[in-house]
Amino acid sequence: MPRQRGKLRVATWNINSVRLRLGLLKELVAALDPDVLCLQETKVPDELFPIEAPQALGFPHALFRGMKSYNGVAIFSRRPIAPCDIAPAWCAKSDCRHIAVQVDAKGGPLELHNFYVPAGGDIPDRAQNVKYAHKLDFIAETRNWFAARTGLARSVLVGDLNIAPLEHDVWSHRQLLDVVSHTPAETEGLTAWLNAGFVDAVRHFVPVDQKLYTWWSYRNRDWRLSDRGRRLDHVWVTPDLQGSLRRHVVLKDARDWPQSSDHVPVCVEIAV
DNA sequence: ATGGTTGAGCGTCAA
Numbered sequence: 001m002p003r004q005r006g007k008l009r010v011a012t013w014n015i016n017s018v019r020l021r022l023g024l025l026k027e028l029v030a031a032l033d034p035d036v037l038c039l040q041e042t043k044v045p046d047e048l049f050p051i052e053a054p055q056a057l058g059f060p061h062a063l064f065r066g067m068k069s070y071n072g073v074a075i076f077s078r079r080p081i082a083p084c085d086i087a088p089a090w091c092a093k094s095d096c097r098h099i100a101v102q103v104d105a106k107g108g109p110l111e112l113h114n115f116y117v118p119a120g121g122d123i124p125d126r127a128q129n130v131k132y133a134h135k136l137d138f139i140a141e142t143r144n145w146f147a148a149r150t151g152l153a154r155s156v157l158v159g160d161l162n163i164a165p166l167e168h169d170v171w172s173h174r175q176l177l178d179v180v181s182h183t184p185a186e187t188e189g190l191t192a193w194l195n196a197g198f199v200d201a202v203r204h205f206v207p208v209d210q211k212l213y214t215w216w217s218y219r220n221r222d223w224r225l226s227d228r229g230r231r232l233d234h235v236w237v238t239p240d241l242q243g244s245l246r247r248h249v250v251l252k253d254a255r256d257w258p259q260s261s262d263h264v265p266v267c268v269e270i271a272v
Numbered sequence: 273a274t275g276g277t278t279g280a281g282c283g284t285c286a287a
Contacts, residue, residue, distance in 0.1 A: 069280050119287055218277040
């Protein structure tokens, strides 16, 4: 897929340690050739970030926000970017789950948000599980913040949102209703956030009655055979951009790369 | 109901 002027190709990937998978980033770039690459779970503090990597991969512009061991987000870009520090510290934590930039585009700058939503632990009960409570609070805060952004336009939101909102975003809707990532509180909360100002750019291309996953657990002996996947990774755009959506890729082959992440890259091309 | 695997970084915790 050669790049074209006037088109912006945005990819998102939960890389599950950027230092461990620098070689796979090269594979990703070869496969998708994105203009902008958003990463989650980089798992590295900023002072230890492999700062030469984006340049070596052909991205002269980069911004990252990380911490020791957990979380961490990064944006690599072929086009100039400017940090966009307008959002609050979600849930009053500084836990490196969000980074935003303005990206140069032909028709004017785009606002790009890269999120890593809390996974939420195992027990789907906010009284018993503070991680689940944090997850629900996080998506309520983000929803309210975007809903208050009057005139929000030319914006793209990507990331590991750790929720599979639709029935066919999971391998078994019935069996996952009480599994964190697909509980009604989460799917309703994520849908409310989406509806606060965005459309689902990947479901724009893939009908809602078709199964679609971006994550397969490490705990399955044969992920492709059992195919117990979930769609946790998302690309949203503001409605003014919906008519500019051109193509999408869920790079399922990446799940078979050596020492792969348990998430696969998702990519959308927008004519902007 | 349980266990299954991986990463960070050395304790287990988080996913």
